Amino acid sequence: MEEFIKVRHEKLKRLRKEKIEPYPHRYKITYKTREILGKYKKLKIGEEVRGSQVSLAGRIMSKRGHGKSGFAHIMDGSGKIQVYTKFDVVGEKKYGLYKKLDIGDFIGVEGRIFKTKTGEITVLVEDFTLLAKSLRPLPEKWHGLKDVEIRFRQRYIDLIMNPEVKETFLRRSRITSLIRKFLDKKDFLEIETPMMQPIPGGAAATPFVTHHKALHRDLYLRIAPELYLKRLIVGGMERVYEINRNFRNEGISTRHNPEFTMLELYQAYADYEDLMELTTELIAEIAKEVLGTLKIEYQGKKIDLKTPWKRLTLKSAIKKYTKLDIDKTKNIKKEAKKLGLKIEEDLADTQVIDHIFKEFVEPRLIQPMFITDYPRELSPLAKAKKNNPNLAERFELFIGTLELANAYSELNDPILQRERLKEQLALRWAGSEDAHMMDEDFLRALEYGMPPCAGLGIGIDRLVMLLTDSPSIRDVILFPHMKPEKQQ
């Protein structure tokens, strides 16, 4: 490695000696590579376009020398194009400089367009300028970069070498942009609420703690924006959404990153049924826009996003996939053990049900499926069903076995909400560290009156996984969490 870098540094020194600035300030570009390739697609072999002067810039990705001429490919943000540099055209001095250029260097190129006899649209270089000298070697051109650790730690190399990785992140950007357009069209207002919260609320999860020096107090990175968004509903903002990071101090897996992006939205005067419709419409529209079809494939599984999507209650889903009828079961733990699950004795029945669901139902939910009617105890911020106070008006959406969304009709009775948070407090005292905390200001807000409303959360990372056919959440997060690298 040192050998490679030493050689490049020597080249850099030589450039400076020859008064060639290796890091100039700007370069005027008239075309992107993709524009050129599109515009001159119909050129005939060998044909040269008169008056086709272009200037473009990019990184040198390959070089093929032939003595007094040479081909190279340069890559810009839109793609790659071949450039052809000839001794006759650029002159002796420039050609000498060209030969010293390295793969990885940025150059600006002026020239005219022609098609080679092998049929590739190429820029005949009339002049070029070094725009940035590269001092480190890039990975090999053919096999590229595969080492997952380098791909994640040095994502910039991954983006240079692997076009499909770049494509994934372009699509991610497109998806969030489309979500915003969709919601803006429906009169939702994009807002921002605190990332640092004195009381972390809105979810059952362990928070990260930080400290504010001037205030002499601990603050928590938010685990959800829910309680702040509801305050805005109280304040009269009837449709609000936020797309931003949540932080949860939990394990890392192919579906979990400690910080992840969540769309959370609240709609006044609506219930969870309305949000099922909204969710369906949103995801179907985005899939159609991004992939051009509702028939998609995720990890080898064919998925049809044609609406409407199916619904099952939690109980009937468990019955369907395990033949277990929860209502007729006296000892749920015993039944779970019979199914082969390891169940600890101190688990609550609702948690056992959750385990059964995760183990036997979730892996089967490949086609879009809304699971509804969750136990009320698991949803302390949700409104109960009219005909059954033990169930919450809540749904989760699964596609391709990914849990993508969670929504409920929001509890807006301040008295009931206080009771439920007290229950959570009791759970905390009993040792459940991630039970919800009491938030007096939130309750005070509800006491002023919150209109009926429903709230929805969509895991953006997982949605992007689905729509980019990515097996791991790390594939859709530019800089996934890693332990610090050893200092060299």
Add this chain to the structure above:
RNA sequence: GCCCCCAUAGCUCAGUUGGAAGAGCACCUGACUCUUAAUCAGGGUGUCCCAGGUUCGAGCCCUGGUGGGGGUACCA
């Protein structure tokens, strides 16, 4: 947290039974004015992840650690 797997040149990888560290690309020197994994001739550039141990001898075997991946637990 626990279990399994992986770590060799800049990159992608091989390395037999424990017996002199290898290939392709990249890189360096030279030839070549339509190549595209350009070609031709020559050159190996290495803390075999780290620290111990076994052995006459360790990239290979053993112990511990570090980093990464997968699973599982916790967890929407």
